[in-house]
Amino acid sequence: MLAAVRNAGYRTAHVFPAMSLALSVELGRQLLPKADAAMEIWDYQQEQFSCAHRLGSD
Numbered sequence: 001m002l003a004a005v006r007n008a009g010y011r012t013a014h015v016f017p018a019m020s021l022a023l024s025v026e027l028g029r030q031l032l033p034k035a036d037a038a039m040e041i042w043d044y045q046q047e048q049f050s051c052a053h054r055l056g057s058d
Helices: 002-008 021-030
Strands: 013-015 040-047 048-054
Touching: none
Parallel strands: 013 040
Antiparallel strands: 040 048
């Protein structure tokens, strides 16, 4: 997944995690900070999404 985002030239990937803890850990292990697009991790609370964390820069 990350390679497809990287090769498509996107500057920011918006991630809405609905995954297990193990999959979240694997996603983090696959990140290449100097090569991958920045990531914004979104959280859903109180009936709205908000940016919970930003990884990297664009």
